[in-house]
Amino acid sequence: MTLAKFVVGLTGGIASGKTTVANLFAEFGIELVDADVIAREVVAIGSAGLTAIVEHFGDKILLADGQLDRAALRNQVFNNETQRLWLNNLLHPMIRQKMLDQVQASASQYVIMVVPLLFENHLDSLVTTTLVVDISPELQISRTMQRDGVSRQQVEHILASQMSRQQRLDKAEHIIDNQGDINLLRSQVTRLHQLFLQQAAELTIKPND
Template sequence: MINKRFVVGLTGGIASGKTTVANLFAEYGIQLVDADVIAREVVQKGSKGLTIITEHFGNEILLPDGQLDRAALRSKVFNNEVQRLWLNSLLHPMIRQTMLEQVNTSTSAYVIMVVPLLFENQLDSLVTTTLVVDISPELQISRTMQRDGVSQQQVEHILASQMSRQQRIDKADHIIDNQGDINLLRSQVARLHQLFLQQADELSIKPND
């Protein structure tokens, strides 16, 4: 469990700019705990996670160099709910545990936990406050098509599988509008950084319940 740390859960839909926002907080010396980075680490070559996955699916999900073949694994769980649930039940606790360990060993004034599916996977229960990076669906579609070289239909399919924009906004404690330029973004991050510093300081001097 997280021990009296002020943790900001940063989330947003695809191509909303979560990484950009997180990196702006990092410029203030704030530690980032990134669920996507950890998700890659728990299945890297030689990891317990990859060993269990290989035992379950066989060596065909490995590349010649022993690394995980992500495309092969995706094909195993795509449209197979049983296998997808098995994989999630293996990896999600590993990812969660590593996130908690990184938060508890962090030394910055507060911590930014970057989790794309923060609300969908109920990981908002691990954080002190939530911050949503918000852009319009139209911008999400155009940015994702440009960034990933995918079709509009593919992006719309991804959007349909995620929480809606309004649901995310309704759950958010704080919202960053990422539809303007980088200067607007920096000013919003600067304001929130000061707020989080103040709230983290207040949390640290509260007596234990």
């Protein structure tokens, strides 16, 4: 599906600062479509996603209050490729459609689509351009350990499961360096905001040429 809107696919590795960068764009009035938020919504109580998961796995993947027990669900699909594929085939189309619906309903000049696994899940096909928030692996490790209270080994395991830094940079059309202070970050976002405004305006003019 080709969107008639200018969409920036924002991604980056763990603890790279995707949320901080997205919020800086939001300060300019740019609407955000967040894949992580939508992923929680499609399995909320009363959703078709949660109903299908319960029918497949049973009530054992529910918490006492009826919400999805994410830890129990992870245990069901961990090291079980068949179950993992079943879950992905259920949820990924739902998440994708909801993201597209939110983009189409947006009113800002362009839209930021925040997707941690933008390239891994081939969701870059939905966006006009891609923006990677980049930091060094060492900084990723220290920030994640501090933020999540996990060991270095756990963080290194997560990094090993994600696309490598170089692969991500090779695919990026735009890159933000988030290894400095907030003022440096803000100046980069401001520059890109002006560029995206210009490109979005050009996109809306083209159909009438």
